[in-house]
Amino acid sequence: MDKQMISVRQLTIIVMFFSIGTAILIVPASISQEIKQDAWIATFLGVILSLLVVKLFIIVGNITTNLTLVEAFENILGKYVGKLISIAFVLFTFFAAGELLYYLGDFMQSAVMPETPIVAFGIMFMLVICYGVYLGIETFARSAEILFPIFVLIFVLFVIFISPQIDIKNIQPILESRTKPLIHSILLFTSIFSFPLVVMLMIFPASVNIHKSASKGIYIGIIAGGIVLVSMITLAILVLGAPNASQMSYPSYAMAQRISIGNILERIEIIMAFLWITTIYIRTFMYFYASVLGLSQILKIKDYRPLVLPMGMILIAISLIVHPNIIHSNTFNNEIWLPYSSVFAILLPLLLVVVAKFRKIKSE
Amino acid sequence: MLPTIGILVISTAISLFEMPNLLKNNKTKELWVFIILLLIGTSLSIALCLKVNLPNPLDWITFIFKPFSDFIMTTLK
Amino acid sequence: MKRITIIIFLLSLTLLLNGCWSKRELNELAIVMALGIDKTDDEFEVTMQIVNPSEISSKQPSGKNSPVVSYHAKGKSLFEALRRTTALTPRKPYFSHLQMLVIGEELAADGINQSLDFLARDHEVRNDFYIVVADQSTAKEVLNVLTPIEKVPANKLKNSNEGSQKSWASTSTIQLDKLINNLSSDGKSTVLSTIEIVGDKKLGIDPTNVERIETPVILVYTGLSVFKEDKLVGQLNEEESQGYNFIQDELKSTIEIMSCPKGGNLSTEIIKSKTKVKGKIINGTPSIDVTINVDQNVGEVECDIDLSKIKTIHMINKSTSKLIKDKIKKSLDSIQKKYQADVVGFGEAIHRADPKEWKKIKGNWESLFPELKVNVKVNVNTRGLGTVQNSLLYKTKE
Incomplete structure (x- = not known):
């Protein structure tokens, strides 16, 4: 398959969608449970912390020009260690994709269509994603570009429509929570928001033209994603109130249900669902693409396309194994995801940077 | 029974889709990887249909990382 | 050949459009x-x-x-x-x-x-x-x-x-x-x-x-x-419920009837009302300040009164303010003393104002609430008189 390139603008859009991911649905609930109405503060600080995380990724990207992350593992860390770590990374992204597939199916089933089995949603979604991966990252980037203005329009409308129901009292008193739960929430948010961006390193240096402004593009993307999430969480607290927001399974969807303008514009929540179906689609695609591409690079296969369909099949099966129910998924995300993802998002990149510098010093 | 047959049908469809290309171009390595992955996918899906209790890899991950998670919980509560 | 398969495939997808699993x-x-x-x-x-x-x-x-x-x-x-x-x-x-x-x-x-x-x-x-x-x-x-x-x-x-x-x-x-x-x-x-x-x-x-x-x-x-x-x-009852709505800032419009100085009644229609509830704790004692700003129109005149004088309007404002204050007092009496239930969210108001102090007295709120001191201040502004100035039916006898 020919080398596919994406533009910086496409990269920015993908980063924005990717970072929003499932956070747009999960984050209000999991974070407000601990720190209640200060959840927006945790989100805001988490976005700022994420800028540092992204800086780390960009440093790695600068070292590994023209290599994807998997290739970089082998290049910098040596053949055997590199291959082992690459396998772990591919498994990481693959399982993450499976988790997302389950999550989307669960949302559709519990909020919209209760009798439909989750598999059905998984299969439908996977068909689209497999087709997308087959066509390559360029086509995918173009599809993200098309989705972007629609997303922005619906998001802005959403914010406008729900604002009349804001009760400023819901966010008071400000800064009532203690420091420790606040720090925990900030870390939790960052792990869902920006740690997964390590997956972007599979496409970052290798497939992007105009290298220099690409870094700026990534920063813009993550700030844009951050704006969306901070607004979502702040609105969730202002409109629903902290007790409700923390206990609801899907607070953003509940908010969309509350929209009622002049008794005419009502019951439009499924249009709002377009927002997170889009972001979950982008995130699942990236995870899956990373794992397919990564596997093909580990096995030194030039064209990853034959692998797509069988891996897609495995993924659907994985999505049903990985979380037997939503409680398992919530517990996993609240407790295990933070240390688990930090290994791949913080430890490994740091390792790469250190070893690369070390090798450079050695060879000079 | 019926879902199992359906899965087998899909597997054969997938292989018919990809295999000719691989065989024609003599890509043996790809062919082998393809077959192995397809077998894994098919067997997992059939096992799920037959309600076999499959081990959950996330549980193993949970097992590995639980100490760290507990550490975080105790220091930051 | 490939084109035809794609078209057939797409057309067959439309078969799925007429319903879904959960239809x-x-x-x-x-x-x-x-x-x-x-x-x-x-x-x-x-x-x-x-x-x-x-x-x-x-x-x-x-x-x-x-x-x-x-x-x-x-x-x-x-x-x-x-x-x-x-x-x-x-x-x-x-x-x-x-x-x-x-x-x-x-x-x-x-x-x-x-x-x-x-x-x-x-x-x-x-x-x-x-x-x-x-x-x-x-x-x-x-x-x-x-x-x-x-x-x-x-x-x-x-x-x-x-x-x-x-x-x-x-x-x-x-x-x-x-x-x-x-x-x-x-x-x-x-x-x-x-x-x-x-x-x-x-x-x-x-x-x-x-x-x-x-x-x-x-x-x-x-x-x-x-x-x-x-x-x-x-x-x-009705009056107490109106008082409740005043406190909750949910009052959009209602009628107040006051008695004129020379006998008879005057009704005003409240067109706008904004309430601010502020809680504070001084030395461990909680108290609430309720400030209400009301805009009203004169709705019905059943007495002998000269509405063209500023003095009259001031009097109307003062009377209405007193009436509203009494109404709120009555409802607070019921809520605080009779039922002892914090339905007006005063506890939350104190929580919002001073979370640290609130944590200390939270446990005692049930016993503190009935004795809670509430300062009510009502500012009334009469904006208009309707489409008639002085009532012709109740003219001052020259």
Whole structure:
């Protein structure tokens, strides 16, 4: 398959969608449970912390020009260690994709269509994603570009429509929570928001033209994603109130249900669902693409396309194994995801940077 | 029974889709990887249909990382 | 060849468009407009008011059948009772268009928490219906009264709840979200509007009820019911309910009648009211400052008074301010002393003002609330006089 390139603008859009991911649905609930109405503060600080995380990724990207992350593992860390770590990374992204597939199916089933089995949603979604991966990252980037203005329009409308129901009292008193739960929430948010961006390193240096402004593009993307999430969480607290927001399974969807303008514009929540179906689609695609591409690079296969369909099949099966129910998924995300993802998002990149510098010093 | 047959049908469809290309171009390595992955996918899906209790890899991950998670919980509560 | 397969594939996809797994056709739905929950012998009894579509249609109502049908069932839990109704209803009930929830008096006295979880959790039940409590009757009886003009009684209940809150302020519209927030906050009390049946309950169900000029049996909103924790403890009368709405900043319009200095009455119509509630704790003693700014118009003059003088307007302002203050005092007396239930959210106000101090006194709130000092300040501004200046009918005798 020919080398596919994406533009910086496409990269920015993908980063924005990717970072929003499932956070747009999960984050209000999991974070407000601990720190209640200060959840927006945790989100805001988490976005700022994420800028540092992204800086780390960009440093790695600068070292590994023209290599994807998997290739970089082998290049910098040596053949055997590199291959082992690459396998772990591919498994990481693959399982993450499976988790997302389950999550989307669960949302559709519990909020919209209760009798439909989750598999059905998984299969439908996977068909689209497999087709997308087959066509390559360029086509995918173009599809993200098309989705972007629609997303922005619906998001802005959403914010406008729900604002009349804001009760400023819901966010008071400000800064009532203690420091420790606040720090925990900030870390939790960052792990869902920006740690997964390590997956972007599979496409970052290798497939992007105009290298220099690409870094700026990534920063813009993550700030844009951050704006969306901070607004979502702040609105969730202002409109629903902290007790409700923390206990609801899907607070953003509940908010969309509350929209009622002049008794005419009502019951439009499924249009709002377009927002997170889009972001979950982008995130699942990236995870899956990373794992397919990564596997093909580990096995030194030039064209990853034959692998797509069988891996897609495995993924659907994985999505049903990985979380037997939503409680398992919530517990996993609240407790295990933070240390688990930090290994791949913080430890490994740091390792790469250190070893690369070390090798450079050695060879000079 | 019926879902199992359906899965087998899909597997054969997938292989018919990809295999000719691989065989024609003599890509043996790809062919082998393809077959192995397809077998894994098919067997997992059939096992799920037959309600076999499959081990959950996330549980193993949970097992590995639980100490760290507990550490975080105790220091930051 | 490839093109043809793609086209066939795409066309075959359209076969999927006409339905989905979870489809429910319109003629399979029984649209529930109002839900009533009662407690009888330790079991939940559920009443569903379902629309009879052919009677509501504008084309050809036969006028013989009732526009709504009600079904009842009992169960150990609300969910069980609702599912049991499917043995009675010709179609499966559909709750997304629910307009009203009526809670029977007996159930309210027992506690409403049990009934609310199902409604919050179910995906079909939305947030946009109002919740009211029946006084001296069961929800079943309330939902069995036919109403004139509005064919579906649930709509009448909803509209008059809204209307009376907007124009008379003796009731309050409460939706599920707010109710649950109230019940789960510190202090844990709430109010619900009270609905009463005036007239012989047994006659309300008869179609002759709506065939006369003067309907013998009507549904009336008579104020607010006070809940402590989640149990009904009593009612606020009209005046006290208006005071409550003043404090909650939910008053949109109402009438104040004051007596003129030379005898007779003057009514003013309040057109705008903004309330600010601020809590503070000084030396461990909590207190609340309530500031209300009111804009009003003179609505009805029944006395001999000269409205062209500024002095008169000042007097009107002062009188109205005193009237409102008294009204609020009366309702606070009921709420604080008689019922001792923090339905006005004063606890939350103090929490918002000073969270650290609030944590210290939170445990004692139940005993602190009745003695809580509330300073009420009302600023009234009379803006207009209507379309007549001085009343010609009550002219000062020259």
